[in-house]
Amino acid sequence: MAIVIALGSNRAHGRHGAPRRVVAAALRALADAGIAVERRSRIHTTAPLGPSQRRYANAVAAVATDLPPGALLGLLHDIEDDFGRRRQRRWGARVLDLDLIAYHDRVRGGPGLYLPHPAMHLRRFVLAPMMEVAPTWRHPILGLTVRQMYARLTARR
Numbered sequence: 677m678a679i680v681i682a683l684g685s686n687r688a689h690g691r692h693g694a695p696r697r698v699v700a701a702a703l704r705a706l707a708d709a710g711i712a713v714e715r716r717s718r719i720h721t722t723a724p725l726g727p728s729q730r731r732y733a734n735a736v737a738a739v740a741t742d743l744p745p746g747a748l749l750g751l752l753h754d755i756e757d758d759f760g761r762r763r764q765r766r767w768g769a770r771v772l773d774l775d776l777i778a779y780h781d782r783v784r785g786g787p788g789l790y791l792p793h794p795a796m797h798l799r800r801f802v803l804a805p806m807m808e809v810a811p812t813w814r815h816p817i818l819g820l821t822v823r824q825m826y827a828r829l830t831a832r833r
């Protein structure tokens with residue numbers, strides 16, 4: 677069981693600085709917002725998926741909170757806004773992206789929030805850091821652990 681948030685940045689922030697520092701500051705912002713960060717991965721530098729040319733800083737956090745998923749997502753959006761994220765360009769360079777990846781074994785099919793995150797099992801930049809914080813979490817639809825999903829992704833290439 678785990679509530680997992682993925683953090684990503686590939687654009688510097690005026691005050692916080694480079695993407696790695698943005699991610700570190702965002703982890704602190706979660707704690708400041710009352711979200712207890714139980715485990716956090718190290719900050720990975722990852723090749724961009726999609727059109728952006730810039731590398732990302734990515735991390736995941738396993739958190740504890742009494743907030744239900746929708747309220748937690750709202751809080752994540754508030755933190756993104758505090759970091760000056762602009763929402764217009766899909767998959768453009770971004771200061772801070774916070775995704776709710778998993779909420780224990782909750783399954784939810786939108787609108788606005790899908791659980792688990794529908795692409796999590798295909799994204800190395802989510803699964804590699806998740807291996808550090810929740811390798812035994814099991815995907816409630818696929819029936820696979822993080823370790824198994826990561827192995828499948830790695831075997832493909």
Ligand SMILES: Nc1nc2c(c(=O)[nH]1)N=C(CO)CN2
Binds near residue numbers: 722723726767773801
């Ligand atoms: N490596 C990497 N690539 C991405 C990422 C990300 O966080 N890391 N986020 C995206 C939009 O959500 C698009 N591409």
